[in-house]
Amino acid sequence: MKHAGKYNRLYIHVPFCEAKCHYCAFYSIPDANDRLKDEYLKRLEMDFIAEARNCNELKSIYIGGGTPTVLGAERLKSLFYLIKTNFNISRNPEISIECNPETVDNERASIISGFANRVSMGAQSFNPRLREYLGRRGSVENIYSAFAMLMEKGIKNIGIDLIYAIPGQKYREWAEDLRMAAELGVKHISAYSLSIEEGSLLAVEKNAVKVSEELSADMWALTGDLLEDSGYKRYEISNYALPGFECMHNLEIWYGDTYLGCGPAASSYDGIKRWTHSPNINRWLDWKGTEQDIIEAEKRAGEIFIMGLRTVNGWDRNTFMERTGFDFMQWEDKFAPLKASGHLVYNNSSVSLPENGILLWDEISENFI
Ligand code: SF4
Missing domain, CATH: 3.20.20.70 (Aldolase class I)
Known part of the structure; x- marks a missing residue:
C-alpha cells in the first residue's frame, strides 16, 4: 500500500x-x-x-x-x-x-x-x-x-x-x-x-x-x-x-490518505492500521486507552471505497488502485443491481453515486463493508 x-x-x-x-x-x-x-x-x-x-x-x-x-x-x-x-x-x-x-x-x-x-x-x-x-x-x-x-x-x-x-x-x-x-x-x-x-x-x-x-x-x-x-x-x-x-x-x-490524529478521541490512519485515542481526557492525559484497530487490507479498501462514494466525483479506478492496492471492479456484481435501479453510475474507469444515490449512501455503503 x-x-x-x-x-x-x-x-x-x-x-x-x-x-x-x-x-x-x-x-x-x-x-x-x-x-x-x-x-x-x-x-x-x-x-x-x-x-x-x-x-x-x-x-x-x-x-x-x-x-x-x-x-x-x-x-x-x-x-x-x-x-x-x-x-x-x-x-x-x-x-x-x-x-x-x-x-x-x-x-x-x-x-x-x-x-x-x-x-x-x-x-x-x-x-x-x-x-x-x-x-x-x-x-x-x-x-x-x-x-x-x-x-x-x-x-x-x-x-x-x-x-x-x-x-x-x-x-x-x-x-x-x-x-x-x-x-x-x-x-x-x-x-x-x-x-x-x-x-x-x-x-x-x-x-x-x-x-x-x-x-x-x-x-x-x-x-x-x-x-x-x-x-x-x-x-x-x-x-x-x-x-x-x-x-x-x-x-x-475520504479518499484514503494517511493522517495523524492528536488529542482525546482523535483517530490516526497510517495506511495499514487505524487507532484512536481515549475519548476521556483523564485517561488520555495518563497515556491510557488507545485502541488499535488493525483491519485486513481488503476490508479497509471497502471502507475507503465507501468514503470516496460520499463525494460527488466518486472514484477514479487508477486512483483507487494506487491508494488501496485493490481494483473496485471486484465488486462489479454488487454494482450491477445498483446501476439498474439508477443509484450508481460506473464504467471501466470510474464509479460514483448520482444525486438519488448519494442521498441513500448509508444503505448503499452496506453492500461494501
Ligand atoms: S458542545 Fe458540541 S456542538 Fe456545541 S460547540 Fe461544543 S462540540 Fe460543537
Whole structure:
C-alpha cells in the first residue's frame, strides 16, 4: 500500500467548549479550567515530539473540536508554535481551524491569521428561535462580527456549518438560513441534517422527535438547488463550496490518505492500521486507552471505497488502485443491481453515486463493508 507508515496530514482535537449544545454527542468538556487546558497542551506537545518523525511534510492541518478558540489567545499561540516547531509543513498547506463565532475577538482573529488560512465557523442557524432550541450560545450578530474580524485580519477562506431538519423548522426557514449564509460571502458551507443522538439533551430532556425522512430529503435537495444558484457546488453529501474552496484535508482523507490524529478521541490512519485515542481526557492525559484497530487490507479498501462514494466525483479506478492496492471492479456484481435501479453510475474507469444515490449512501455503503 502506497502510504504505509507515514502520515501526510495532521488532525488535532481540542476537546473544550464553553457549554454543551443540546444536540451534541461529540466528546467535549464544557467549562474546563485553565489547569486542564495547560495539561492538555503539555500532553499534546509530547505527542508531537513522539510522532513528528512518523510524518511526511504535512500537506494539511485541521484543528477541530470542541471549540479550539476556547483555548484563549495565549494558548492558541502556544498550540500554533508547538505545531510549527515540531512538524515539517509543506509550502502551500491548507491549515483549518474551527471556531464558534462568539469566541472570536480581534486578538484571537489576529493570532489565527498568523497561522491558519482557513476557518470553519459553527453558525448552525441564523434563526434566533432555532438557535435557542439547539442550545447555541452567542447571537446571530456574533456570526457577522466574527466573519468581519477574520476577513479584516486577512483570512479570506471562511466557511460555516449549518443544521437542517430541526424539529419545528419550516422549509422556508431553512431556505432563509441558506440565503443568509450565501449572502454573507462564505466560501464553504457544510449542511448537516440534525441527528438526535442518544444521551444528548435534545433526546433526554426535550424528547425531540426526528423530522420525517421525506422532509429531510426535501431540505437536502433544496440545499443543492439554492446554493447552486449562488455559485456553490455540492462536492460531498453535506459539503458545498465555491469552485476551488473545497476542504482538501477532508477530501483527501475520504479518499484514503494517511493522517495523524492528536488529542482525546482523535483517530490516526497510517495506511495499514487505524487507532484512536481515549475519548476521556483523564485517561488520555495518563497515556491510557488507545485502541488499535488493525483491519485486513481488503476490508479497509471497502471502507475507503465507501468514503470516496460520499463525494460527488466518486472514484477514479487508477486512483483507487494506487491508494488501496485493490481494483473496485471486484465488486462489479454488487454494482450491477445498483446501476439498474439508477443509484450508481460506473464504467471501466470510474464509479460514483448520482444525486438519488448519494442521498441513500448509508444503505448503499452496506453492500461494501
Ligand atoms: S460547540 Fe460543537 S462540540 Fe461544543 S458542545 Fe456545541 S456542538 Fe458540541
